[in-house]
Amino acid sequence: EGSIAFFLEASFLGMLLYGEKRFSPRVHLFAAVMLFLGSWASAFFIIVTNAWMQHPVGYEVLADGTVSISSLWEVLTNPWIKWQYAHTVNGAVVTASFVMAGVGAYYQLAGKHLEFAKTFLRTGVVVAAVASVIQAFPTGHENARQVFEEQPITGAAMEGLFKSERGAGLLLVGQPNMETLQIDNPLYIPNMLSILLYDQLYAEVEGLDAFPREEWPTNVPQLYYSYHIMILLGSFFLALMGASLLLLWRGQIFHERWRGLLWIMLLSTPLPVLANIAGWHTAELGRQPWLVHGLFKTVDGISPLVHSGNVLLTLIGFIGMYTLLGLLYCLFFGRIVGAGPVSSLEAD
DSSP states (O other), rough: OTHHHHHHHHEEEEEEEHHHHSSSSHHHHHHHHHHHHHHHHHHHHHHHHHHHHHSSOOEEEEESOOOSSSHHHHHOTTTTTTHHHHHHHHHHHHHHHHHHHHHHHHHHHHHHHHHHHHHHHHHHHHHHHHHHHIIIIIIIIIHHHHHHHHHHHHHHHHHOOOOOEEEEEEEEEEEEETTEEEEEEEEEETHHHHHHHHHHOOEEEOGGGGSGGGGGGGGHHHHHHHHHHHHHHHHHEEEHHHHHHHHHHHTTTTGGGGHHHHHHHTTTTTTTHHHHHHHHHHHHHHTTEEEEEETEGGGOOOOTTTHHHHHHHHHHHHHHHHHHHHHHHHHOOOHHHHHHHHHHHHHH
16 A cells, blocks of 8 residues: 555645646646545555455464465455445545535535536535445445354344344334343334345344354444444435435526525535444444454454553544644635635636
8 A cells, every 4th residue: 555555646646736737637637547546546455454354364374373464365355345445435435525515515505606516516416426325235235244244243233133033123223222132212124134134034134142242342332323323324315415416407406495405415514424434433343352353352462562651642642643634624625615716726
């Protein structure tokens, strides 16, 4: 990732941002394409690493108990990568399209840069609608099936399924109760989980009771809520962009009477980021208590040579650095959007 993907991103990001008046349109387009390839390649190599932690392949355990990669090709073609990578990068597309649609909604509501507003809204809504569908099916659906096939304990915890069931229902809302090991105030769609996972009305779905308690995810409620927040937001994206696409097709989205929808679109701009965070929480909480699933546990990955104070200091440092970068990003993003596309080009 560092020598290939990050190199492409670092090299061409500056050309894209500051080269519009310094290079020809073809060179500027080339920089955009190379930045796209670099960022998606970067995501691929990150997913390769995470997929190996979720589903290790191409390795051997040596005599001293350490693990060594025996086949890089197997690692790069890990079957776990396919749907995890597709779901992750499509989540980035959802995020970007919501930002574009949100900026367009802002300009439309403010009554300025209206030609740009229409372009941003048309492009953002169409891409967001398509990407939101893909995020749910097939990528999200196949990701969930993959988890239930390879990590059934994780899948059961994600769905709040404490007991194995034939014709298991799909839980919409409810609160996991770790004392009674059941869902409080549940609302189900009968048999739907069995249908989604196994294409059978009465297929049996293994619950947490089918596995030893010590193998359950470390924090079942947090995993459950992370997963359902992601699902809830994804469903909202489908509804919002589905309605917006219908109004766009009818030519009504720019009418004054639909300002309320534009306000919802504008305020929804950061929500895909939260959905992506909830998705990564689901992946990482679901893998616990394993550091590498089935090979060694997180508690075995703790170094006796690193003091807890060093870990805390490093953690605080990273939190501080990324908080500062996040604030600077919001500041510059706000200034650029506030100045508008025409003013920004003139200032460049």
